[in-house]
Amino acid sequence: MANGDASLGFSWQVPAEYQDLLLGPEGLRLDEWRAAGRVRIVKHVRYRTIYHVTMPGLTFYLKHYPVVDFRSWFRQMVRPSKARGEYMKAIEVTRRGVATFVPLGLGERPTLLGAEESYLISRALDETEPLSTFIEHTLPSLPAARRSALVPRLAIAIGEYIGRMHDAGILHHDLHAGNLLLRLERDDEPVLFLVDLHAVSLHSPLDWPTSQRNLVVFNRWLARSLSRTNRLRCWKAYCRVRNRAGESPAPAHLRRTLADDLERRTAASQIRFSLRRDGRCCAESRCFRRLRGPGLAGHAVADVDPWLVETLLADPEGPFGWRDSRILKTSASSTVAEIAVAGPAGPRRYIYKQIRGGTFKDALAGLFRPPPALRSWRSGHAMLDRSLPTPRPLLVLQRRRAGCSQDGFLLTEKIEDALDLKAFLARLAARPTDERQRRQRHLIDQLAGIIRDMHRWRLSHRDLKAANILVSEGGSETACRVCLIDLVGVTHGRRLPRRRRLQNLARLNASFVDNIAINQADRLRFLRTYMQWGLRGKTGWKTWWHAIAAATQAKARRNQRLGRTLG
Numbered sequence: 001m002a003n004g005d006a007s008l009g010f011s012w013q014v015p016a017e018y019q020d021l022l023l024g025p026e027g028l029r030l031d032e033w034r035a036a037g038r039v040r041i042v043k044h045v046r047y048r049t050i051y052h053v054t055m056p057g058l059t060f061y062l063k064h065y066p067v068v069d070f071r072s073w074f075r076q077m078v079r080p081s082k083a084r085g086e087y088m089k090a091i092e093v094t095r096r097g098v099a100t101f102v103p104l105g106l107g108e109r110p111t112l113l114g115a116e117e118s119y120l121i122s123r124a125l126d127e128t129e130p131l132s133t134f135i136e137h138t139l140p141s142l143p144a145a146r147r148s149a150l151v152p153r154l155a156i157a158i159g160e161y162i163g164r165m166h167d168a169g170i171l172h173h174d175l176h177a178g179n180l181l182l183r184l185e186r187d188d189e190p191v192l193f194l195v196d197l198h199a200v201s202l203h204s205p206l207d208w209p210t211s212q213r214n215l216v217v218f219n220r221w222l223a224r225s226l227s228r229t230n231r232l233r234c235w236k237a238y239c240r241v242r243n244r245a246g247e248s249p250a251p252a253h254l255r256r257t258l259a260d261d262l263e264r265r266t267a268a269s270q271i272r273f274s275l276r277r278d279g280r281c282c283a284e285s286r287c288f289r290r291l292r293g294p295g296l297a298g299h300a301v302a303d304v305d306p307w308l309v310e311t312l313l314a315d316p317e318g319p320f321g322w323r324d325s326r327i328l329k330t331s332a333s334s335t336v337a338e339i340a341v342a343g344p345a346g347p348r349r350y351i352y353k354q355i356r357g358g359t360f361k362d363a364l365a366g367l368f369r370p371p372p373a374l375r376s377w378r379s380g381h382a383m384l385d386r387s388l389p390t391p392r393p394l395l396v397l398q399r400r401r402a403g404c405s406q407d408g409f410l411l412t413e414k415i416e417d418a419l420d421l422k423a424f425l426a427r428l429a430a431r432p433t434d435e436r437q438r439r440q441r442h443l444i445d446q447l448a449g450i451i452r453d454m455h456r457w458r459l460s461h462r463d464l465k466a467a468n469i470l471v472s473e474g475g476s477e478t479a480c481r482v483c484l485i486d487l488v489g490v491t492h493g494r495r496l497p498r499r500r501r502l503q504n505l506a507r508l509n510a511s512f513v514d515n516i517a518i519n520q521a522d523r524l525r526f527l528r529t530y531m532q533w534g535l536r537g538k539t540g541w542k543t544w545w546h547a548i549a550a551a552t553q554a555k556a557r558r559n560q561r562l563g564r565t566l567g
Contacts, residue, residue, distance in 0.1 A: 014105040059124040066117045081108050083118035089197040096168040100194045125181055125193055132177035135225045150188050157190035159234035163241025166206040174199040175218045219266040235259045281381040298397035308341055316397050316409045319352050355408040366405045372488045373408025379490035386457045389483045391415055415483050421466040425517040446482050448529035458496040463489040464504045466511035506551030510566050513556055
């Protein structure tokens with residue numbers, strides 16, 4: 001944003017009691033607030049900058065909408081400015097009885113062909129935080145008793161609030177938890193506020209097809225954050241509000257059917273939405289950046305240590321020879337090391353992997369698919385985006401020569417105190433019988449749930465073996481953390497055939513063909529959790545059991561014929 005004199009030539013709508021506080025002889029007092037240290041940038045993208053300003057007796061947000069290209073200039077010519085649009089929507093949303101922010105001021109630079117850049121000033125909602133932040137960070141830190149009492153009330157409050165929105169004809173096209181602010185009032189009573197109104201359109205009370213499409217958008221987030229039971233509470237609260245208003249989506253005896261249909265539509269929408277986002281890790285953005293070096297190209301997360309990036313670009317093989325490096329694996333195809341990098345809080349340890357290439361087979365395969373390091377990078381971020389546990393990939397580099405892929409390098413976070421699945425089970429074998437059984441059952445249920453979720457997201461890990469599953473103990477008596485690694489063999493798409501799911505399960509089962517730590521009861525427990533007997537019944541489990549057993553035997557025979565061990 002330009003300096004203070006950029007506010008000259010603006011037309012302002014500000015209440016009289018705030019004019020001296022917000023405006024000076026040269027217009028908006030933004031430079032004065034910056035100099036006094038009262039301004040914090042909340043968000044900055046090309047089309048919008050949001051400032052948080054703290055003044056004595058008043059805290060507010062300032063949104064700046066610049067005109068940066070022909071498209072935004074043409075839009076301002078045929079429509080009201082973005083600031084004016086949001087200003088008027090805030091007034092109308094409040095008039096319709098839905099809680100939102102209070103606009104304090106509007107500034108526009110008028111021209112003959114409409115307004116150019118514009119500003120919106122809105123009062124900060126005290127003691128609020130985004131609903132997404134509360135669910136993901138604040139709520140887990142609360143005492144268990146308070147949390148268990150609060151979550152059902154929050155689910156009901158969300159359903160009632162969205163029901164009031166739809167009944168008032170308010171359609172938010174980007175309805176997610178980041179655009180709802182939450183305040184806990186006396187006795188933990190949840191109160192919600194709608195923000196980011198530039199994506200709002202105003203109508204008469206919404207019909208069911210329109211409401212359903214909007215609920216699917218919101219339920220994409222809700223399905224990751226609330227249990228099925230609490231989502232049902234949310235849905236029932238929504239129906240109660242719409243029923244009181246005479247706009248119930250369906251008679252009472254059909255609402256459970258509609259709830260199930262909403263869940264199915266949400267699952268399909270989640271998959272489509274995630275597939276559209278999967279390319280973000282290979283593009284320039286706030287979260288990722290592209291890298292270039294001598295004969296190298298790659299990507300890195302935005303918050304990785306700049307010194308480490310420059311060091312790896314200059315000499316990608318160098319970390320294997322560092323004094324504090326520890327070689328974990330070396331073979332004809334790859335080398336894996338644990339490296340240490342100094343930081344403000346002490347040394348941080350990472351896993352660094354070199355995947356060798358350059359053969360004729362690699363060059364031929366490179367014509368049809370990305371090289372292994374890049375596939376691991378994309379698969380790692382695809383899994384994290386779907387809340388599936390894996391070490392976070394931090395950097396990938398790919399060496400190319402004459403257009404052909406050579407060696408690749410991948411840097412990931414290190415999971416502390418983790419063992420592969422077989423080693424972890426061997427450690428459990430030394431524990432007292434009761435503790436071993438409790439921990440092993442919890443581990444089986446957790447691993448089966450992770451693989452079920454992976455398959456629900458249409459992800460397949462063709463090398464799903466014990467060596468590629470890391471387990472670390474948690475703080476409680478049974479808790480443990482499971483992570484999937486070595487994601488070169490992960491594929492994802494709109495469909496996941498049954499044969500691919502069976503292959504994944506059989507590959508994992510083959511890791512324990514001759515292992516006495518896992519018996520038939522453990523295998524059945526895994527299949528029961530994977531197939532969700534408690535929710536979907538036992539139908540077809542014997543078919544899966546026999547198919548997995550047959551595929552496992554075929555895998556064992558093939559490895560024996562090729563002289564390979566079952567990892």
